[in-house]
Amino acid sequence: MNKLQTMNELLAHDIQMLYSAETLGLEAQKLLAESATDSHLKSLFTLHERESQKQVARLEKIMVMMDLKPSREVCSAVKGLMADTEKLLNKESAPEVLDAMLIGAAQKMEHYEIACYGTAVWMTEDLGMTQVADLLRQTLAEEKQANELLNEVAKQRVNPKAEMQA
Incomplete structure (x- = not known):
């Protein structure tokens, strides 16, 4: 889509970018799960990956409802967040600090999606x-919940261990 003259066109663009963000996010979730050392954190990333697959399906349903197709345009924000995460993963880190970094990286993506x-x-x-709004609201609630779960894991498990590395 090369023009954005109406709110409908802007919304269509945003839905396509959300689709790109979520499909990229699936890659990120796999990387985060593979990299995490804390078993609880690893399972949280895996759980959110499955949830993200449902969110992608929901966006596909929305695109059908709006008569849209996925765009070839890539969500540069999520692509950038993933690149930043990969740079951090290339640094030598204590496992506890690595897990704290992974939570931070995941929350940056969650905040963008929210x-x-x-x-x-x-x-x-x-x-x-209203039907599209309801589907989007469902995903919004899931993203907020994922962020809260990351906060809990950080506060209760990961950050205290990382702080001991100081």
Whole structure:
């Protein structure tokens, strides 16, 4: 899509970017799960990967409802966050510090997705697209929950161990 003259066109672009972000996020979830040393954190990443697969399917349903196709354009924000994570993974780190870094990387992606889904919900509501808004709101709630679970793992398990490395 080469033009953004209407709110509908902007929403279509945002949905396509969310689809790109989520499909890239699936790659990131695998990398995070493989890299994590804490078993609870590893399972949390794996759980969110499965949840992300459902979110991708939900976006595909939304695109059918809106008569859209996935764009060839790549979400540069998530691509950049993934590149930053890969740079950090190449540094020599204590396992406990590595896990704290992975949580931070995951939360940066979650916060981006929360912002994008929140904006898309607002636009769909404004445009009277209640079914699409409901589907997006469901994913938004899941992203917020994933962020909260990461906070809990960080506070209760990972960060105390990482702090002992000082």
